[in-house]
Amino acid sequence: xxxxxxxxxxxxxxxxxxxxxxxxxxxxxxxxxxxxxxxxxxxxxxxxxxxxxxxxxxxxxxxxxxxxxxxxxxxxxxxxxxxxxxxxxxxxxxxxxxxxxxxxxxxxxxxxxxxxxxxxxxxxxxxxxxxxxxxxxxxxxxxxxxxxxxxxxxxxxxxxxxxxxxxxxxxxxxxxxxxxxxxxxxxxxxxxxxxxxxxxxxxxxxxxxxxxxxxxxxxxxxxxxxxxxxxxxxxxxxxxxxxxxxxxxxxxxxxxxxxxxxxxxxxxxxxxxxxxxxxxxxxxxxxxxxxxxxxxxxxxxxxxxxxxxxxxxxxxxxxxxxxxxxxxxxxxxxxxxxxxxxxxxxxxxxxxxxxxxxxxxxxxxxxxxxxxxxxxxxxxxxxxxxxxxxxxxxxxxxxxxxxxxxxxxxxxxxxxxxxxxxxxxxxxxxxxxxxxxxxxxxxxxxxxxxxxxxxxxxxxxxxxxxxxxxxxxxxxxxxxxxx
Amino acid sequence: xxxxxxxxxxxxxxxxxxxxxxxxxxxxxxxxxxxxxxxxxxxxxxxxxxxxxxxxxxxxxxxxxxxxxxxxxxxxxxxxxxxxxxxxxxxxxxxxxxxxxxxxxxxxxxxxxxxxxxxxxxxxxxxxxxxxxxxxxxxxxxxxxxxxxxxxxxxxxxxxxxxxxxxxxxxxxxxxxxxxxxxxxxxxxxxxxxxxxxxxxxxxxxxxxxxxxxxxxxxxxxxxxxxxxxxxxxxxxxxxxxxxxxxxxxxxxxxxxxxxxxxxxxxxxxxxxxxxxxxxxxxxxxxxxxxxxxxxxxxxxxxxxxxxxx
Numbered sequence: 001x002x003x004x005x006x007x008x009x010x011x012x013x014x015x016x017x018x019x020x021x022x023x024x025x026x027x028x029x030x031x032x033x034x035x036x037x038x039x040x041x042x043x044x045x046x047x048x049x050x051x052x053x054x055x056x057x058x059x060x061x062x063x064x065x066x067x068x069x070x071x072x073x074x075x076x077x078x079x080x081x082x083x084x085x086x087x088x089x090x091x092x093x094x095x096x097x098x099x100x101x102x103x104x105x106x107x108x109x110x111x112x113x114x115x116x117x118x119x120x121x122x123x124x125x126x127x128x129x130x131x132x133x134x135x136x137x138x139x140x141x142x143x144x145x146x147x148x149x150x151x152x153x154x155x156x157x158x159x160x161x162x163x164x165x166x167x168x169x170x171x172x173x174x175x176x177x178x179x180x181x182x183x184x185x186x187x188x189x190x191x192x193x194x195x196x197x198x199x200x201x202x203x204x205x206x207x208x209x210x211x212x213x214x215x216x217x218x219x220x221x222x223x224x225x226x227x228x229x230x231x232x233x234x235x236x237x238x239x240x241x242x243x244x245x246x247x248x249x250x251x252x253x254x255x256x257x258x259x260x261x262x263x264x265x266x267x268x269x270x271x272x273x274x275x276x277x278x279x280x281x282x283x284x285x286x287x288x289x290x291x292x293x294x295x296x297x298x299x300x301x302x303x304x305x306x307x308x309x310x311x312x313x314x315x316x317x318x319x320x321x322x323x324x325x326x327x328x329x330x331x332x333x334x335x336x337x338x339x340x341x342x343x344x345x346x347x348x349x350x351x352x353x354x355x356x357x358x359x360x361x362x363x364x365x366x367x368x369x370x371x372x373x374x375x376x377x378x379x380x381x382x383x384x385x386x387x388x389x390x391x392x393x394x395x396x397x398x399x400x401x402x403x404x405x406x407x408x409x410x411x412x413x414x415x416x417x418x419x420x421x422x423x424x425x426x427x428x429x430x431x432x433x434x435x436x437x438x439x440x441x442x443x444x445x446x447x448x449x450x451x452x453x454x455x456x457x458x459x460x461x462x463x464x465x466x467x468x469x470x471x472x473x474x475x476x477x478x479x480x481x482x483x
Numbered sequence: 484x485x486x487x488x489x490x491x492x493x494x495x496x497x498x499x500x501x502x503x504x505x506x507x508x509x510x511x512x513x514x515x516x517x518x519x520x521x522x523x524x525x526x527x528x529x530x531x532x533x534x535x536x537x538x539x540x541x542x543x544x545x546x547x548x549x550x551x552x553x554x555x556x557x558x559x560x561x562x563x564x565x566x567x568x569x570x571x572x573x574x575x576x577x578x579x580x581x582x583x584x585x586x587x588x589x590x591x592x593x594x595x596x597x598x599x600x601x602x603x604x605x606x607x608x609x610x611x612x613x614x615x616x617x618x619x620x621x622x623x624x625x626x627x628x629x630x631x632x633x634x635x636x637x638x639x640x641x642x643x644x645x646x647x648x649x650x651x652x653x654x655x656x657x658x659x660x661x662x663x664x665x666x667x668x669x670x671x672x673x674x675x676x677x678x679x680x681x682x683x684x685x686x687x688x689x690x691x692x693x694x695x696x697x698x699x700x701x702x703x704x705x706x707x708x709x710x711x712x713x714x715x716x717x718x719x720x721x722x723x724x725x726x727x728x729x730x731x732x733x734x735x736x737x738x739x740x741x742x743x744x745x746x747x748x749x750x751x752x753x754x755x756x757x758x759x760x761x762x763x764x765x766x767x768x769x770x771x772x773x774x775x776x777x778x779x780x781x782x783x784x785x786x787x788x789x790x791x792x793x
Binding site (some may be wrong): 056057058059232233238242243245246251252253254256257267268269270271 | 489574577580581589592593738740791
């Protein structure tokens with residue numbers, strides 16, 4: 001019998017999840033490959049199409065920016081799941097909880113006295129110069145001192161076989177709905193595969209998220225009114241907003257659906273007055289409240305920050321958490337873990353050169369050809385420069401840009417993301433493609449919760465290291481094996 | 484319920500009903516001319532279709548069929564085209580998709596995808612039947628999910644309100660259009676058979692032809708036709724049926740803002756007075772009556788919008 005990996009070639013310097021995984025006798029990749037190999041290609045193509053159609057019909061689409069007209073696209077989805085074994089997951093879970101706990105303490109510290117600056121762990125200027133620093137939050141403590149209720153932590157596996165933190169997303173991490181939808185598509189299209197493999201469920205996420213919202217309300221259970229604030233139907237993540245609101249059974253609102261009266265936030269409803277207690281916002285800080293941030297924001301609610309600072313509503317995530325999304329700050333996280341928790345970091349950082357530090361800047365300028373240069377505050381893969389793929393002229397230009405604004409850039413060695421076998425439509429074959437992993441951590445109820453799975457993003461272009469959906473990446477289901 | 488949500492629900496109902504009537508009218512009108520008791524007059528038919536679709540499309544030197552299809556079915560820049568109306572229904576549903584059932588959203592989205600994937604260049608008169616049948620099936624499916632997959636609470640009643648407001652308007656538009664066709668034909672001295680055939684088309688356009696024949700076998704009288712369309716509250720496309728349902732919907736909505744009681748009272752009074760109309764022989768009076776009812780419905784629409792959506 002032929003095997004789908006017969007023609008599967010991985011370059012020597014690359015860590016391939018499937019190939020390495022199968023080195024272990026009891027890996028669940030064995031039964032999975034067997035199942036997939038039993039499927040004739042025609043059959044697989046039909047399954048692939050039917051998965052795509054189910055996404056389209058459900059409207060699981062995202063809008064791409066920067067095109068002439070914004071178009072709805074399905075997020076490319078691959079039927080070959082990624083498997084993470086139990087021991088490895090255990091380590092990842094502990095690692096992201098540790099990291100996000102420390103980051104949360106750090107944010108509280110920054111806005112309440114800044115002991116961390118006085119103890120010289122991180123330069124105060126680096127934080128206060130961040131465009132995400134929120135002056136309005138100074139001296140304010142949100143319920144339970146939780147700032148980052150929902151964090152998305154991006155991890156990669158390098159060719160040395162170790163996981164590294166690529167970046168933290170503590171503002172409004174997106175993508176979790178794809179995890180949930182991918183799983184539903186998998187169970188519908190290839191139910192048999194779940195019989196062979198004890199996969200951890202992901203469907204409890206929305207319940208945990210709701211518990212998290214309830215956990216930080218200023219009202220007793222049963223009286224709490226939660227709403228999800230979306231920028232509207234044209235936002236790229238609108239599907240996710242509706243999906244989460246619907247699964248939690250909370251109201252989905254736009255800024256124009258809310259108003260503030262006596263520093264309390266209400267719904268513009270057809271009937272009685274309804275006060276909002278917890279607002280899971282999916283719009284950026286800058287748009288939240290035109291009275292405090294961008295005065296021309298049409299997406300926000302005038303007076304929302306007043307209500308928040310009076311304790312009349314909880315905003316999730318808290319404004320100002322973006323300071324720790326800053327890629328320059330990322331480099332300090334191991335120190336922050338040590339400082340706040342007195343523990344060694346479980347997960348390593350990708351080594352990061354902070355261009356603002358003169359010695360790092362010099363290194364970056366001297367070795368730029370080997371590095372990846374990133375703007376500190378852009379997400380979604382925008383502005384990432386992989387220098388060994390750039391021309392001399394482009395590099396010279398980038399050097400000038402970095403020299404002119406060193407605070408705006410960091411650089412990292414080029415990390416060779418691991419690859420995973422992925423079905424490629426053009427070649428009608430399984431080929432290795434680079435992947436990463438976004439985990440989702442919730443803090444708000446009694447215990448931190450990490451979604452057992454996460455979003456495995458795949459670069460669909462051969463050799464490409466950029467996995468972001470905004471740059472044409474896709475995703476695959478992530479199977480965490482039960483203990 | 485959010486005002487914005489109520490607004491969108493109402494417009495889901497209106498847009499769906501509008502798409503249904505437009506596509507059915509297109510089919511009936513077109514096919515009716517292929518098997519008529521007189522010489523075929525295609526331009527007349529096409530003009531009638533345009534009139535119903537509410538477009539002021541002008542074409543140089545005769546009406547081009549393909550241009551009409553483009554305008555009435557496909558053109559997204561024409562807010563009254565069938566595809567525009569469906570796109571709107573889908574946008575309404577998308578903007579509030581967590582307030583409606585997954586099944587309802589998916590059925591509306593499927594219709595939208597059917598339209599957006601439709602290859603306009605391949606459309607011709609030979610495709611009209613299949614196209615309009617597909618529309619009918621999709622919309623029937625959507626209406627069934629409205630009926631069976633959402634709570635029959637305010638959410639449901641706002642959709643139904645929109646649906647029946649639109650139905651009454653569309654039926655009135657069709658009637659008005661047919662009266663106009665009838666006058667043009669009479670003035671041009673067309674034969675009687677052709678003129679009376681317009682009433683057959685009218686009945687077919689609202690799926691009332693078989694029903695009428697059952698009620699009045701072998702007897703086609705203008706008065707009976709109008710009575711059925713306006714006053715027979717057992718006929719689902721009649722004015723009486725739509726108005727009863729609008730009234731019922733308004734009464735079932737749990738929220739009664741200021742002005743609600745006054746609106747219901749005036750609604751009851753005026754609707755009742757409409758039932759006493761009797762001058763069906765006088766074409767001008769019928770037209771005037773139709774205009775009055777259209778105004779009445781617009782007033783209801785404005786009242787609903789002012790009370791709930793603003």
